[in-house]
Amino acid sequence: MTTQLRRRILRPPPPGGLEENPSARAAPPSEAWGYVDIRQGAHMFWWLYYANGSAGSYKELPLVMWLQGGPGGSSCGFGNFEEIGPLDRDLKPRNTTWVQAASVLFVDNPVGTGFSYTDTEEALARDVATVAADMMVLLSNFFGSKTEFQGTPFYIFSESYGGKMAAAIAMELTEAVSQGKIKCNFAGVALGDSWISPLDSVLTWGPYLYSTSLLDDNGLGEVTMAAKAVQQAVNEGNFQKATELWSDTESVVKQNTNGVNFYNILTQDSDDKVTSVEGAGHLGKTFTLPVRTLLTHRHIRPLHRQSLDRLMNGPIRKKLGIIPQNVTWGGQAYEVFSSMEGDFMKPVIDIVDQLLAAGVNVTVYNGQLDLIVDTIGQELWVKKLKWAGLPHFNLLKWMPLDDPANPGQTGAFYKIYENFTFYWILRAGHMIPADQGSMALKMLRMVTQQK
Template sequence: MSRKTNIIIVSVILGFVAAAVIGFLIWWLVTDTEEFTIIKLEGEGIGDIEYTAAFTRIRGSGDIFWWFYPTLPAVKIIKPIILWVDGVTGVPPSLLANFGMFGPYDFNLNQRSDSWINNYNLLFVDAPLGTGFSTAQSDSQIPGNLDATTDHLLFTLESFYRLHEDYADTPLYIFGEGHGAQIALALARRLASTDPPGRFQHNLKGVVLGNGIVSPALALTKLGFYLEELGYIDANGRAAIETLSEDVSSSVSGGQLRDAFDKFITLGDFVNEKAGAVAVNLGHIVDKLTREASRDYFGQRQYMQEKFGLDAFSFMQETVAPALGIPSDVSFDYNRAAVVDAFRNNFMSPATPHVEFLLRNTDLKVVIYNGNLDAVSNTPGQLEWVDNLQWPGQEEFKTTPRRTLVINRLVEGYFRETPRLSFYWMNAAGQSVPLDSPLAMRRILDRITQPK
């Protein structure tokens, strides 16, 4: 072999090596700067209904779990997407909203005939990190504010649209129940903002707040009145609650949000032990309790336990996780206490500025529905902040006549509706209207999403 041939061979080899090195560097640079990756779960699944379950792995933070069910009708992309979040003190959407309320299967894994997927695309997101199947790399990575949580949800939505590009123009509605209302508002505001421009295409149409913890200190000012009028406490109990409310409001006004939260989070014990109610579930006040009944943050978990008669959290860990292919080292809702602690400095901050921003600066619908049996987000307290919103359409909203919501000749509630802002008073429903009044909630959903 000639010396010239050897030189050519060596040059070719060196060329391949250089190309490989350059390719590796390009790959390394791209992957190193990628802010998230998508881990699509490949378990056997539950039933025959199509779904996508995945983690959005956010670099340096953790994994956000999301579960998407496309609607059953053939033309899926024209049906709205319902994105559901529940926040810090509620029950993860992958559990309650999904199996307990309107997902395709119930807790017995029987297909639900009245599931929302008959008419809507459903996207359940366990947020913030540390709730549901969403896991943080460490407790220090659990977000303690809405901005960081919104960042995580933006990555999650971007990963959703990467896997489902056909849905970019599909109408999107963000639903937030309880504290999830604050998260829904912050996410809607960020998506609606043009500065900075969005990283992905979407078609956000509105935000829907269910028994939202939007201005908790203000809502608390009406709790004593609410409980006394219903006979759960007397005048002394009302005075005690109003003193607590004044303390909480003073702490919020003085910027002592952590102190305000520590008082607010003990509301159930305070009402029962110091205001004389003895055994009231604040999330569903007609729920009869014993003196010894254990109470979670605001009674929702206990009510769910009684409603379905099973350990739903074990069901998620032992049945759902293996079916989806979730790693065995992921424990369902294991870090809830750490999440609550992380949000202590921000939970009590009013989210009404987000509502006003959306009403002033966008054409999005803002819809509020409130179960009248929820004492924490009691309806008189909710109307305190709703009736004091500052935006150009407020006078039209306040002067619009209230109408009756009738289904099958039964009065399910009342509503006041303008093109931009709607409020629904829901009878015989607590913290979760879709759970307590499913037919009425479907009517509300149709009114929200269907053109008038």
């Protein structure tokens, strides 16, 4: 099959608007978007914003690709309008947009996410290896078409499950560039609150919640017991069962914390306090919802809230003008999540090791208030790296960073050794740019070596 690149370019819109600004027709392009047919029956959507920072033209600033989590969360929707794009979901200008510091490429990935779609469920990806291979097709087309970006420093930034995919994609891209298959200046990968080692996250939920007074002794015991069941399934190589038991453990956490929000422990997920999964769980409880339904409810629904759904399937769809009639934004999110279930709990620490050994710049950043990918779990898998620089990294003391939004207050800490950096972002949950936009923008500039 011949891979096709379909795209459209729009001139800068008026503030808060969606239509082309007639007075800006002579200005450089500000946006572009399109589809890439990555495989037979698989169509991936991308959306590019050209940098418009005061540092100069977009050609003088880096290019960043943003990958959302889930799997099944839309970068072009959630990442764009809820976190780092030029407009928020009310179509108001965002003061902390990353477009100030970089051109930003949003990709609805894996295929089937957001405006990406497949003709059949069989065309959905089922593991990160397929996700990475699909992305190589998209990036090959992107850099082959937009040759002006071939020499631009290119970074991959990610969030949640997007980090697991980003690690695999970064490794594939490193090899593709070295073999001359893709022409781009790959400069590094950043893994934000990332699902690199799922088990390390699950095993630290109990201690983290206990240390923040969100579990008592009895609750800690129940959560620990549930987490150990997940550990046993992972150790046995039964990753499908591990995903189901992971859902079970989430339910135990919810029941013992009166509905703590997995994405920010200082908020409460009030409509999901005691929801459980169907059948008899390993703690002998009776559950009420199928595993897949519950997981989608908890981890895809927050990325597809009603107001965002109305925006994407209404004015944004009309603006883009190329979305097929039978495609609904987010319409295949449930199937995307389900298709990746068998791969969901597998770690990719070894891929991060390969990236570091290959000399790729790797950044890990995590929100202080995140539970689902808590910082202590991230620190655990980092300590498991076989990277030769790890002993030196561990000996370093972290350095404070001033919060740009609150001068005089510490906004983050960080450590850097050779090609590895770790940022601890304070007062932020799972979605760091949404919680601490100024600090996230400062981190972006540091990672991309801007002042």
